[in-house]
Amino acid sequence: DADVTQTPRNRITKTGKRIMLECSQTKGHDRMYWYRQDPGLGLQLIYYSFDVKDINKGEISDGYSVSRQAQAKFSLSLESAIPNQTALYFCATSDLDRSNYGYTFGSGTRLTVV
Amino acid sequence: GDSVTQMEGPVTLSEEAFLTINCTYTATGYPSLFWYVQYPGEGLQLLLKATKADDKGSNKGFEATYRKETTSFHLEKGSVQVSDSAVYFCAPIRSGGSNYKLTFGKGTLLTVNP
Numbered sequence: 001d002a003d004v005t006q007t008p009r010n011r012i013t014k015t016g017k018r019i020m021l022e023c024s025q026t027k028g029h030d031r032m033y034w035y036r037q038d039p040g041l042g043l044q045l046i047y048y049s050f051d052v053k054d055i056n057k058g059e060i061s062d063g064y065s066v067s068r069q070a071q072a073k074f075s076l077s078l079e080s081a082i083p084n085q086t087a088l089y090f091c092a093t094s095d096l097d098r099s100n101y102g103y104t105f106g107s108g109t110r111l112t113v114v
Numbered sequence: 115g116d117s118v119t120q121m122e123g124p125v126t127l128s129e130e131a132f133l134t135i136n137c138t139y140t141a142t143g144y145p146s147l148f149w150y151v152q153y154p155g156e157g158l159q160l161l162l163k164a165t166k167a168d169d170k171g172s173n174k175g176f177e178a179t180y181r182k183e184t185t186s187f188h189l190e191k192g193s194v195q196v197s198d199s200a201v202y203f204c205a206p207i208r209s210g211g212s213n214y215k216l217t218f219g220k221g222t223l224l225t226v227n228p
Contacts, residue, residue, distance in 0.1 A: 004157075033215075035218075041220060042203065042218050042219055042220035042221045043203070043218040043221075092157075094216075102148065102160045102163065103150075103158070103160070105158045105159070106157050107155075107156055107157045108156075108157050
C-alpha cells in the first residue's frame with residue numbers, strides 16, 4: 001500500500017455540488033498538506049495541519065475547507081464546486097523531525113468541475 | 115516571504131545531452147534546499163536535497179550544489195535519458211523555528227527525445 005493514499009483518483013462533478021477529497025497516510029507524520037496544481041502555476045498551498053488540533057489556511061483557501069479527523073486522515077472539501085476549481089489536487093505529509101524535512105506526496109486526485 | 119525562481123520550460127533535449135535547470139531562492143534564515151520530480155501521472159517525489167552551504171545533493175545521476183553566495187541550487191545531469199522526462203520542482207525551506215513549510219517553484223517540464 002502507498003504511504004499516502006488519495007481517493008478518488010479522478011472525479012467529475014457539476015457546478016454547485018459539494019465534494020470531498022480524502023487523504024490517509026501510514027507514515028505516522030503529524031503534518032499534512034493539501035496542494036492544488038494547475039499547468040504552469042506549480043503547486044499552491046490550500047490548507048495545512050501541523051497536528052490534529054491545528055489547521056491553517058494556505059495561499060488559496062477561499063472556496064475550500066478541511067477536516068483533520070485523525071493523525072492519519074486529512075480531507076479537503078469544496079462546498080460549492082465551480083469550474084475554475086478544476087485542477088489536480090495533492091495531499092502531502094511531513095515529519096516534525098528537523099533532520100528529515102522531505103514531504104511525501106500522494107498520487108493526486110484529478111478533479112473536473114463541469 | 116520566501117520565494118523561488120526556476121528556469122521556465124519546457125526544456126526539450128536529446129538523449130545523452132547535458133541538463134541544467136536553474137533555481138534561485140530568497141528565504142528567511144538559513145534554508146535547506148530540495149529538488150522534487152513529478153513523473154507523468156504521479157505525485158511529487160524527493161529527488162535530492164542539501165541542508166547547508168556547499169553541500170552537494172545527488173541521486174539518479176542528478177546533482178545540485180547549495181551555493182549560499184549566489185542563493186542558487188541548480189540541477190544538473192551529465193547525460194539525460196528518455197526516462198528522465200518529468201516536471202522538476204525546486205523547493206527551499208527555512209530552517210528557523212518549527213513553523214516551516216516548503217515553498218515550491220513553478221516547475222520545469224523536461225522532455226527527452228530518443
